[in-house]
Amino acid sequence: MNNNYSVAFFELAKETNTLEKSYQSFSQFYQIFQSEKEIKNYLSSPLISVDDKKKIIDQMTDDSDFKYFLDVIIDNGEMNELEDIYLSFKNSYQKFFRIKEVIIKTNKHLDEKELLHLKNILDKKYPEYQIELIEVIDEEELFGYEVFIDSKRISINIKDNVLEMKKNI
Secondary structure (H helix, E strand, O other), X not given: OHHHHXXXXXXXXXXXXXXXXXXXXXXXXXXXXXXXXXXHHHHHOOOOOHHHHHHHHHHHOOOHHHHHHHHHHHHOOOHHHHHHHHHHHHHHHHHHOOEEEEEEEEOOOOOHHHXXXXXXXXXXXXXXXXXXXXXXXXXXXXXXXXXXXXXXXXXXXXXXXXXXXXXXX
């Protein structure tokens, strides 16, 4: 059912020419929803009334279409499915605008030269897409870095290369 919510909201935003605004509203809300556990637990709790949840939503966004969308999800008791709904909406948005999301996971920030080099490689490999490069710092990443393109892992990790070599010896 969660895919139905994202498809309906995506189509509404497309028809009303508010797709970018809707995506921004949803992304900002989702980021808060994921990072603030108290808000996530409150809005997902079956013990909290629908009206109380809607009051919180009213305080969190000014986008009337997005508020209505969240109200429908709340009315149907589906806030615990928000992650799947968001990811489905984000996927539709990226396909529509031909955006390829690339996540680079390293143990330290890459400098501008390294990021530009990676972006140039990706631009050549995917000329029909707009590349959205997201850097994630993971201090446990000991060697090299990992790249995820559209959620598919492309390892550029020395440790993985050594393990692969050991398997083949």
